[in-house]
Structures are given as C-alpha cells and as structure tokens.
Ligand SMILES: Cc1ncc(C[n+]2csc(CCOP(=O)(O)OP(=O)(O)O)c2C)c(N)n1
C-alpha cells in the first residue's frame with residue numbers, strides 16, 4: 005500500500021523524468037538549429053506535455069506495451085528510455101535505439117515495450133489495439149497504452165480501432181493529448197477547429213461504449229492517479245479506456261518548428277514567471293507541468309527550492325552527456341545500408 009513517503013518518492017522521480025525530457029528536448033532543438041542537416045526534415049518535441057507521458061508511464065508495468073507518435077522522444081524517456089540512445093537515434097547514429105535507422109520519428113525501444121512508433125497521424129492506435137489483442141490471445145495480463153494527438157480523431161483508423169477494441173473488450177488505453185489552442189468562445193481543451201464535428205472528444209468514445217475520462221494534462225498527480233486505476237482495471241478485463249488529457253500548448257510549439265523562446269528553461273522562471281519573456285509568462289504561471297509540480301512540492305514542504313534545482317542540474321547534465329554521446333557516435337556505414345531489412349537479421 006502506498007504511504008505518504010512513497011507518494012513523495014514517486015513524485016520526486018516523476019519530477020526527475022519530466023525535467024530530463026525537457027532538458028533532452030532542449031538539446032534536440034539546439035542540435036537541429038546549430039548544425040546543418042543533423043536532423044533531416046521536420047521534427048517535433050514534447051516540451052509542455054511531460055506530465056501526461058510521465059504520469060501515464062508511471063502506471064505501466066515492465067511487460068506492458070506503449071505506442072507513440074511524431075512526439076515520441078518524450079514518451080520513450082517517460083517509459084524509462086536512456087537519453088543517450090534516444091538522442092543518438094534522433095540524429096541517426098549506430099548507438100541509437102533503432103541503430104540510427106528510425107531517426108526522430110521512430111525511436112523504437114523494444115526492450116521497453118515500445119514495439120513501433122508511427123508518424124502517420126492515427127497510425128499508432130490500430131497497432132496498439134493489435135498488441136492488446138495479442139496479449140488477450142496469449143492469455144497474459146499485459147496492457148497496451150497508446151499516446152496520440154487530438155488530430156487523430158479525424159482519422160478513420162482511430163474509429164475502426166475504437167470500435168473493435170470496444171467490441172472485444174481489449175486491454176487498451178487510448179491516451180489522447182489534446183493540445184489544441186483554445187479559440188474565442190471555446191473553453192480550454194475543447195476542440196477548436198471546424199474540421200471535427202464533436203465539441204467534446206470524450207463523447208466520441210462514449211458513443212462506442214468506451215469509458216472516457218478527461219484529465220488536466222498539466223498535473224502529473226492527476227494523470228498518475230487516474231492511470232493507475234485504469235491500468236489495473238484494464239488488466240482485470242475492464243478495458244478499453246479513452247482519456248483526453250487537456251494540455252495548454254507550450255508557446256514555443258505554436259509555429260511550424262519548435263522555438264526556445266528566451267533560451268533553455270530557467271528555474272528562476274518557475275519560481276517567478278514574471279521574469280520570463282512575456283510570451284511565456286501565462287503558460288509558466290498556469291500550465292507548465294514542470295513549474296506547477298515544482299511550486300506545489302515547495303508549497304507542501306515536500307522539497308526545497310534548492311533540492312529541486314539539484315534535480316534539474318542533474319537532468320541538465322544527463323542531457324548534455326547524452327548529446328556528447330550521440331555526437332561522438334558513428335553514423336551507419338554505407339555498406340550496412342541493406343542490414344536489418346529482413347526479420348531474420350540482428351534486431352535489438
Ligand atoms: C495521416 C497524416 N496526415 C497528416 C500528417 C501531417 N501531420 C504531422 S503532425 C500533424 C498534426 C497532428 O496533430 P495532433 O495529432 O493533434 O498532434 P500534435 O502535433 O498537435 O501533438 C499533421 C497533420 C501526417 N503525419 N499523417
């Protein structure tokens with residue numbers, strides 16, 4: 005049974021994971037902007053969504069499955085991935101989790117139950133339903149959790165997987181990260197575009213007899229507690245479940261490419277949002293999951309500012325070392341271009 009002590013311990017490790025994600029993503033943005041062609045094409049970061057990934061992954065067991073999207077870096081670290089092989093994968097090095105073959109969109113980590121990723125909007129949901137079906141067929145108690153964005157509800161693959169997983173009571177958890185930007189007349193978290201007919205995303209799941217929940221995506225405790233209950237119930241055969249995690253998008257993620265407004269995050273901004281760039285202030289005060297957790301831990305007397313800053317310094321150092329590890333790792337040789345194409349080859 006969880007005691008107050010274990011709750012604080014879990015929150016400290018959640019804080020560390022969330023800070024690690026943020027510091028690694030800052031390195032990714034720096035690598036993409038300081039070097040030509042190190043990351044080829046587009047890339048996406050998970051800054052501002054850390055509480056959803058970490059809170060959800062805290063609830064999973066070691067044998068469970070996790071599927072992710074174009075924002076996979078943060079999900080893989082939330083699941084326990086090491087930052088070195090994650091950054092190495094992103095920049096295409098042989099020491100990456102997928103030996104540099106996947107790049108930023110495909111940080112696949114089979115040893116963590118991350119069997120595949122999909123940058124196709126909606127692509128992860130049927131794969132996750134398939135893994136849940138496989139667990140059912142094999143008689144295991146594994147759960148399959150899939151992260152996806154609100155845009156996925158516009159894709160047919162989502163609706164087919166929702167329907168089949170409901171009919172078959174699959175141990176599937178559909179975690180929708182709704183980071184849509186609120187528009188006038190809509191409350192935060194309501195879907196703002198004219199290209200989706202439902203106002204409340206959860207209604208879509210409910211119509212398919214899938215139990216649906218809405219959670220504050222800036223609050224790692226809320227996400228963690230909800231998911232702990234749902235993962236346990238999915239294991240007992242009560243799935244599937246749909247969750248809408250409402251996220252106020254990080255202002256640096258509003259353009260086509262991520263932008264570190266005012267540079268890497270400073271802890272002074274956490275303690276006093278008014279010291280940050282004006283574009284960040286409201287977000288830091290009301291919505292930044294890292295800053296909200298830091299301030300609440302201090303207010304509750306669970307940690308001091310100094311202790312929190314030490315956790316951050318450790319995360320920053322890990323991210324810097326991961327960057328150096330990745331940059332000093334070799335690119336795959338041209339002769340190896342045909343390796344790992346077929347299943348009988350060496351896989352990790
Ligand atoms: C089927 C498909 N259509 C379009 C795209 C291009 N695309 C990449 S990310 C993205 C936005 C997805 O929105 P959402 O699922 O809400 O995720 P977010 O980026 O907001 O986290 C789009 C349209 C794609 N990858 N796949």
Ligand SMILES: [Mg+2]
Pocket residue numbers: 153154155181182183184
């Ligand atoms: Mg979105």
